[in-house]
Amino acid sequence: MMIGTRTNFGWGRVVGLTVLALAASVAPLPSFLEPYRPDFVALTVLWFCLLSPRLLGLAYPWCAGLALDGFQGVLLGQHALTLTCIAYVAAKFRLQIRAFPPLQQSAVVLALLWLNEFLLFWIDGVAGHPVTDWRRWLSVPVSAACWPLLTGIYARFASRR
Amino acid sequence: MGLRLIVLAAMAAGLMVADHRQHHLAVIRDGVASLAYPIQWAVQAPVQAFDAMRESFATKTRVEAENIKLAADNLVLRLKLLRFDSLEQENRRLRAVRESSPRVVQRSLVAEIVRVDLDPFRQRVLINKGTRADVFRGQAAIDANGIYGQVTRVGPFSAEIILISDPEHAIPVQVNRTGARSIALGTGRSGLLSLPYLPQNTDVIVGDLLVSSGLGGVYPPGYPVGKVTAVTRDSGQPLLEIEAEPLAGLDRDPEVLLVWFDSEVMEPLSEPEAAPLPAQAPAGETP
Numbered sequence: 001m002m003i004g005t006r007t008n009f010g011w012g013r014v015v016g017l018t019v020l021a022l023a024a025s026v027a028p029l030p031s032f033l034e035p036y037r038p039d040f041v042a043l044t045v046l047w048f049c050l051l052s053p054r055l056l057g058l059a060y061p062w063c064a065g066l067a068l069d070g071f072q073g074v075l076l077g078q079h080a081l082t083l084t085c086i087a088y089v090a091a092k093f094r095l096q097i098r099a100f101p102p103l104q105q106s107a108v109v110l111a112l113l114w115l116n117e118f119l120l121f122w123i124d125g126v127a128g129h130p131v132t133d134w135r136r137w138l139s140v141p142v143s144a145a146c147w148p149l150l151t152g153i154y155a156r157f158a159s160r161r
Numbered sequence: 162m163g164l165r166l167i168v169l170a171a172m173a174a175g176l177m178v179a180d181h182r183q184h185h186l187a188v189i190r191d192g193v194a195s196l197a198y199p200i201q202w203a204v205q206a207p208v209q210a211f212d213a214m215r216e217s218f219a220t221k222t223r224v225e226a227e228n229i230k231l232a233a234d235n236l237v238l239r240l241k242l243l244r245f246d247s248l249e250q251e252n253r254r255l256r257a258v259r260e261s262s263p264r265v266v267q268r269s270l271v272a273e274i275v276r277v278d279l280d281p282f283r284q285r286v287l288i289n290k291g292t293r294a295d296v297f298r299g300q301a302a303i304d305a306n307g308i309y310g311q312v313t314r315v316g317p318f319s320a321e322i323i324l325i326s327d328p329e330h331a332i333p334v335q336v337n338r339t340g341a342r343s344i345a346l347g348t349g350r351s352g353l354l355s356l357p358y359l360p361q362n363t364d365v366i367v368g369d370l371l372v373s374s375g376l377g378g379v380y381p382p383g384y385p386v387g388k389v390t391a392v393t394r395d396s397g398q399p400l401l402e403i404e405a406e407p408l409a410g411l412d413r414d415p416e417v418l419l420v421w422f423d424s425e426v427m428e429p430l431s432e433p434e435a436a437p438l439p440a441q442a443p444a445g446e447t448p
Binding site for chain 2: 019022023026027028029031034035037057058059062065066067069070071072073074075076077078080081084085088091092123127128129131133135136
């Protein structure tokens with residue numbers, strides 16, 4: 001459940017997990033479930049940045065964000081910017097966050113994802129096509145609720161040889 | 162680390178500005194889109210395979226019922242087609258009299274919709290045809306019932322279509338009954354268009370058919386767009402509030418038709434007052 005300190009994973013695993021997260025972010029869902037889709041890419045980026053910011057740096061969230069922009073066909077660079085920002089905050093406070101119990105960790109993730117969504121909302125507005133539908137905020141709590149589960153799966157995945 | 166954040170954020174902001182303002186990033190966009198496409202395709206492949214399997218196990222009774230319906234449809238369509246040839250000839254003669262070229266669809270291509278969810282709050286879909294099939298930006302897409310949308314982004318093997326119900330989309334339309342022209346805006350909901358620019362004294366009633374007017378040159382003229390579902394007349398307001406329902410199956414089509422047509426000629430369409438005249442003219446000529 002907790003994020004381990006082991007950092008001996010290669011680029012292959014990072015890229016593999018990120019591509020899986022990208023695929024999960026566009027996989028077809030019934031339309032009533034769509035607003036509840038967790039933000040898999042943001043969660044994956046956060047996990048890797050908490051685990052090993054030294055290995056990956058900020059270029060990783062930037063590239064993952066750009067890929068997500070390409071996948072969703074939205075304005076190029078918007079997820080790159082927001083994910084880089086939240087990854088910076090996460091990496092800055094990673095030692096404190098890693099020591100938190102799971103529930104508190106989820107709360108931090110909730111705040112970071114809210115920041116992410118707020119930045120996206122802002123960019124949408126500046127670019128002239130605001131999405132004012134309140135359901136756009138639904139994915140934030142859902143993603144935060146998925147955090148303990150996802151980190152459990154990822155920890156197992158990363159420690160496997 | 163702080164410096165790198167600033168550099169990367171500036172790069173992202175630069176990308177956004179370049180993408181939003183100048184559309185200079187076609188190469189990067191196409192590159193990212195073509196890298197993404199195999200994964201997007203792979204994601205929806207199991208869903209498609211499941212649908213195909215379910216289709217192959219379809220019960221005999223359902224196939225029979227469908228067959229009866231198709232036969233009935235076929236009969237109706239053939240009846241319509243009987244008159245279509247003579248009407249087309251007549252239309253061509255009238256066009257020749259007015260010295261305007263007919264702007265009808267010349268070529269079409271069936272494209273399958275790739276079943277991935279791009280963004281739940283924007284009405285966009287991905288199709289499996291791209292520049293390799295001569296698809297271009299701004300191309301109109303229609304389905305069997307009406308206008309579907311237009312191409313916004315093209316990769317080599319895929320393209321993105323913005324539906325007429327997307328909040329960023331507007332289509333020039335004409336009320337088929339009266340000829341009154343307006344613009345139908347998308348609302349973000351697949352079953353709803355809004356027409357906010359018609360004055361209070363416009364003759365519009367619930368059930369009116371809206372067809373594309375062809376102004377702007379993106380869509381071929383005369384194709385059905387939607388049906389008016391609600392007209393709100395508030396005498397305190399200068400403009401009417403009109404809601405319409407798109408006729409194309411925006412959220413249920415498995416495939417769409419991309420069309421090529423000659424949009425060079427931008428002739429002014431007949432005014433609402435003059436609309437009944439052409440209908441009377443052939444009656445006078447034919448004997």
